[in-house]
Amino acid sequence: MSRRRSRHSPDAGSAIGALLLIGLIGFRPFWQTVTNLALPWQIVAAVLIFSVAFVILWFLRLLIRHARQRSLLRKELYALTPAEFEERVLPLLKDLGWSHLRLRGGSGDRGVDLEGEFQGLRYIVQCKRYTKPVQPSMVRDLVGALHIQKADRALLVTTSSFTPQGYAEARDQAVELWDGTILEQKISEAARLREDPTRRQAVQRRRLATFITLVVINGLSVLSAFAIAGPPSSVPPTIRTAPTPPPESIAGSPLGRTASSLSLPTQAPPSEEPQPTAQPTPTAAPTERVVPxxxxxxxxxxxxxxxxxxxxxxxxxxxxxxxxxxxxxxxxxxxxxxxxxxxxxxxxxxxxxxxxxxxxxxxxxx
CATH class of the missing domain: 2.30.30.40 (SH3 Domains)
Structure with missing residues (x-):
């Protein structure tokens, strides 16, 4: 299988890069404010950040997917590259009711271009953009990949046709074959489904339900923070006082030695009378050490x-x-x-x- 090209257009990549740059510039001051709040409000901020990021990524994903689909739908199937043909089959299967679809093409794909689920069964899909009939060996390879991947069924889609031997290889196997004629029928069926208002309403309801779920989660987190910590307010940092050194250490320091060396000279006593004994100065008790x-x-x-x-x-x-x-x-x-x-x-x-x-x-x- 040929190496896959990037699925994102340069314009879409530039837009995503610009949004990420703006988000990083604004995130730092916001996060510095958040770290000064009480722990419950920090949790609220984290939930809010996750929700906003989820909505932005979801919106970008929809924009990129719709732009890519419009571009692919304008091309004739034979004008597509093998990688583009795989990408064209994915939205087709999605419109037909498949779910959990994922592209797997590329080097080391083990004969599987797509995987997904339909009617409760896990499928692996191989796509062949051919002008000549698909050889029976490719059907046999897909049967082997079906057992290796431990899937329920396999689907081989082509723009051309299959030989009688190819249909014989798929007989009595959990393998479906879509030739060019069936593919055209499926594209027409998907177009009719896209125009179905019931299906469109179901998609809109799912999106609305996701948005409401995010709003409810954020609302509950705010209420919980109010109940636990009250209104949001900055938590003052803990003040840590450096311990006061005892007088003995001051006396032994360079400052203490300098003060001793600068003592004023005393005059000799005028007489031989004995001088009174100097009383020792009481030593001040050391300040109690503050524990950080x-x-x-x-x-x-x-x-x-x-x-x-x-x-x-x-x-x-x-x-x-x-x-x-x-x-x-x-x-x-x-x-x-x-x-x-x-x-x-x-x-x-x-x-x-x-x-x-x-x-x-x-x-x-x-």
Whole structure:
């Protein structure tokens, strides 16, 4: 089978590329706003993004398919390339009531150009744009492909005809043969079906049902977010105060040593009278160290050791605030205290860590 050409026109590809570029430009500021919302509203935003992307892709798919069908319908069957003939057969089968149709032609297609379902049976289809009769060997190959693909039936479509031996090969086999005459009859039948108002209304009802389903899903997600988190509002980031160094560390720093070296000189006492003993200055108590905290984004286990073999001590749940007590040597595990007071190790992918926060934590030996 010849290698398949691209099924999308250059104009359609340019339009899709432009839409993707516009979407990427507008997506970043939108997503930055979403990440500052409470978790339920982030879920609502994700559902909305999925719905909009689904509608856009669905609309583009319809545009491309209709444009391609109009182009193919203008051509005579014999003017089509083999790849275009396969693409022409696909909408024909769809108009005739087939479903789950998919193109499979190309290198390594194992003799199958299309596959789909009709009246509850799975079909494989082979398309031959020939001017000469199809040889019996091709019918035999399709029978073999039918058993290999484990399909229910097979269909061989051609613009020409079949030899008597070809019909004999298909006899008593789950194989249907459409020659040029039958193909023309099927094209006329499909045209009549497309003009059927009942069929058109059924297609419109399916599209409307899909749209209503998306609206209902988005509405339910909004109601659920209101019930759980109230109106949408930004979640303020957790403020983490750096620990105040004790006075001893200040005295040992370069600044402390510089201050000591700049002491003013004292005058010699005018007499030999003993001087009073200087009282030591009380040392200020060190400021209590503020323990950094963070939010759990994915629920998981709290383990006794920083690895997957560690005993499970407790769990953390999405939305909980935990204290960061330290980290493992490789930085993949954080030593935390959950709201129930359980201390243990949890993996960093479960937590919403600020940039560089894990580097400021002390390494804790397991």
């Amino acid at each position: 905290t963070t939010t759990v984004v994915n629920g998981g286990n709290v383990r006794a050791a920083p690895n997957m073999r560690g005993t499970v001590l407790d769990q953390v749940h999405a939305g909980e605030i935990v204290e960061l007590l330290g980290r493992s040597a490789d930085g993949n595990w954080l030593y935390i205290r959950n709201p129930r007071g359980q201390v243990g190790w949890t993996h960093r992918t479960l937590l919403n860590l600020a940039t560089g926060i894990d580097k400021r934590l002390e390494v804790v030996a397991p």
